[in-house]
Structure formats: C-alpha cells, structure tokens
Amino acid sequence: MKVTIHSRSDRYEFDADGSKPLLFAGLGDGIALPYACASGTCGSCKATLKSGSVGDAWPAAPGKKGFKSDSQILLCQCAPRGDCEVEVAESVYRMIPGSTLPSGVNARVANWRLLTHDVASWELELHDPMTYEAGQFVLVRFPGVEGQRAYSMVNFEPGSRRLELLIKKKPDGGLSEALFAANPAGTQVRVTGPLGAAVFKPDAGKDVLCIAGGSGVAGMFSILDHAESIGYFEKNSGHLYFGLRSMRDAFFLDRLTSVARYALGALEITVCLSEEAVPDGAAQQYPGLFFAHGFVHEVALKQMTGRLANVHAFLAGPPPAVDAAMRGLILQGKLSPKNISFDKFS
Incomplete structure (x- = not known):
C-alpha cells in the first residue's frame, strides 16, 4: 500500500503493509511526522485523511477532543487499509541519516517494586535489544487494555534488553489501578520505541x-x-x-x-x-x-x-x-x- 503525506514543507511517499499505524510506518521509513505522546492522548499527530481509508485502533482516544470532521484522524492510532493520502498542517522533513528508528518488540515485565503509595518502579526484559538516546520513551501495550501508554526510560543502556520505567497510580486510571492491585511481574507486553525529541545532546x-x-x-x-x-x-x-x-x-x-x-x-x-x-x-x-x-x-x-x-x-x-x-x-x-x-x- 502506498501512503502519501502532504505537508506544509513537502510531499512524501512510503510503503505500508497496514500492520502498524501511519505514524510508526512513516517514522520507520525515516519521515519525521509530527507527534508528542504517540499514544492517542495529546492530539499532536492530528491529520486529515484526503483519500483512501484507515482502521482506527482507538475510536475513543482522548486526543480526538475538538475534532471538527470525520476526515480528521490521529496518525498514531490509524493504520491504512489501502492506498491513502494524508495531510498534516506542520512542516515535515526527513530524519538525519543514522537516526534511530522506532520498532516494535515483545517484552516481559521482569520486576515490579513499590516506591511510594502511588509510584512504582518496574523493569522490562526485551526479546531484542533496543538502542535509544537519553531522555527518550517507549509505548507499552498490555494485553486486554485499549491503547498504549508512554513511559520514559530511567536507565541509559543503549543496546540493552532491559528497560527501567516508573509508573504513577492515577485516580480512575484503568491500567495503573489494575497494575497496583496485582503485581504484573511475568506479564507479556508489546513495546514500541524509542520515541521522543527531548534528548540529551x-x-x-x-x-x-x-x-x-x-x-x-x-x-x-x-x-x-x-x-x-x-x-x-x-x-x-x-x-x-x-x-x-x-x-x-x-x-x-x-x-x-x-x-x-x-x-x-x-x-x-x-x-x-x-x-x-x-x-x-x-x-x-x-x-x-x-x-x-x-x-x-x-x-x-x-x-x-x-x-x-x-x-x-x-x-x-x-x-x-x-x-x-x-x-x-x-x-x-x-x-x-x-x-x-x-x-x-x-
């Protein structure tokens, strides 16, 4: 499937197989599409579908607040169902050669430790090593939970199979309340990353x-x-x-x-x-x-x-x-x- 991105600065094309959202397919091709949380909550990857169709993984994503038409989509949640054309309001550029591109990897929650009454430290063991920059984050998808959640790495170990993360228990937060109620050690999860621009240079x-x-x-x-x-x-x-x-x-x-x-x-x-x-x-x-x-x-x-x-x-x-x-x-x-x-x- 061919995806065409129209932006303020230029026009880009990349191939996608429909297995991942437009955002990650584009990033994986080295196109610096706009995003912030990458998990459907902030709306920073808002775009307009000009032609074609997409599948929406999270129709009720909070980032859709304020959408004014059915043609508006979140790049981080929508995967192409065929050839499509998408327009973003921002300028888009190609990444610097050698940039680390995000990918998906299976992982297991190896450790879970309460630090306070509402903050916990946990570690993920990755099936494959991940290289990342200091300050970046990953998305974690838990089985049976709609959407993904973003967590910054505590440790800096490029090429490591270990990620140390922090999580805060949030009132009415379905995922965090479930994790704090029962130790999730041993749970198999899906991790996407690295992501984020707030990196140490x-x-x-x-x-x-x-x-x-x-x-x-x-x-x-x-x-x-x-x-x-x-x-x-x-x-x-x-x-x-x-x-x-x-x-x-x-x-x-x-x-x-x-x-x-x-x-x-x-x-x-x-x-x-x-x-x-x-x-x-x-x-x-x-x-x-x-x-x-x-x-x-x-x-x-x-x-x-x-x-x-x-x-x-x-x-x-x-x-x-x-x-x-x-x-x-x-x-x-x-x-x-x-x-x-x-x-x-x-």
Whole structure:
C-alpha cells in the first residue's frame, strides 16, 4: 500500500503493509511526522485523511477532543487499509541519516517494586535489544487494555534488553489501578520505541537544567546517567529540580545522593516540597541534596536567575507544571524555546 503525506514543507511517499499505524510506518521509513505522546492522548499527530481509508485502533482516544470532521484522524492510532493520502498542517522533513528508528518488540515485565503509595518502579526484559538516546520513551501495550501508554526510560543502556520505567497510580486510571492491585511481574507486553525529541545532546556543550515533577523524573535519570558516564560534568554544570508534594511522596533520594556525589559538586540537586515545609534533618539524611519549599518551577526559576546563559532545559511532569516552567523560562529567564525540551504526555 502506498501512503502519501502532504505537508506544509513537502510531499512524501512510503510503503505500508497496514500492520502498524501511519505514524510508526512513516517514522520507520525515516519521515519525521509530527507527534508528542504517540499514544492517542495529546492530539499532536492530528491529520486529515484526503483519500483512501484507515482502521482506527482507538475510536475513543482522548486526543480526538475538538475534532471538527470525520476526515480528521490521529496518525498514531490509524493504520491504512489501502492506498491513502494524508495531510498534516506542520512542516515535515526527513530524519538525519543514522537516526534511530522506532520498532516494535515483545517484552516481559521482569520486576515490579513499590516506591511510594502511588509510584512504582518496574523493569522490562526485551526479546531484542533496543538502542535509544537519553531522555527518550517507549509505548507499552498490555494485553486486554485499549491503547498504549508512554513511559520514559530511567536507565541509559543503549543496546540493552532491559528497560527501567516508573509508573504513577492515577485516580480512575484503568491500567495503573489494575497494575497496583496485582503485581504484573511475568506479564507479556508489546513495546514500541524509542520515541521522543527531548534528548540529551552532549555535542551541544550546554549546561543541563532538569525540572521534573513526580514520576516525570524518570527521563532525567537517563540524561544524568549518560552525562555521568562520559564525564560531562567535568566541563559543564548541571541542575536538577525534583518536585514532590511531601516527603511521603519522596523516592529515589538515596539514588540521587549517589548521583550528586559522583558529579563532585558540578551537579546541584534540589528537592522541592510543595505542600509541606522541609522536615528537620532532611539535608543531613541525604547529604549532597538541597531541599526547598515551593512549587518546583518557581523554586527553579528563582534559583536559576542570571544562570541561564548557556543552559539547555529539560522539563517533565504533570502538563500544568511543564507549561508553567516553560512560560517562566521564556518570559522571566529569557531562555530561547530552542533550548527547552519536553515530551508531551497528557
């Protein structure tokens, strides 16, 4: 089947067999189609079907909110049923030669560990190794669950068969509630990736600023892992602001203490508590970490004033927090949007 993409910048064609959605067929052919969550929730891959027909894997996908006609589709959910033509509003380009292309792989949930009352760490064993960049994410499809879910990698191990992920229990979240109710270790799943544009580029030589809330800190660990493995903080500075509601919600603080120690003072890690004052003794319990009271983006903006000249910022967490951090960095910090990276998980 031939798929034709009409975009603001150019026209592209690629072959598809109908076994995967248009987005992944196009990405697999090296065409950088627009997307953010890639799982049907954000609507960033909205397109218009000009001719032909497609099959929709998730007719009730949240990303369709605001659709104005039956010809509008989500590239991440719709697979071609024959030759078709699709129009996207954005400019589309071919990927840089050598870019890692996403693919699907079978996997097994190897470990599941509760970190707090509503955050868990889990590991996937992949049937085939996966190469990815620090900061990227994968989609995981569970048997019997409609749609896929996006999770950032905590570890940075290109070519590995192991992925470490974080998951947060969400009220009325069918998948997360089911996983927290029964240990999913041993479950066979399908993984698609790597995906995402919020990746660490060491060659840019920028100082690193990470602002993350809750389980959004997952991808930041991957970035810091990569930076530490190449001695990046010997020449560049780094700042991580980790937002939590209270110490009851805290996790990975021992791990962050080790990360800060390895960076030998070039990486400052600040834990921000939004709903309680910093407990006495927190800094002594976790030497090398700093603690502050307030919303993570507000603390970060205040402390980074005058220190953003050579910074690339990575943002993650609840969408309102990411939006607030981005606005503050641009309007208050005068940081160029080109130096701000985040992946939109709605």
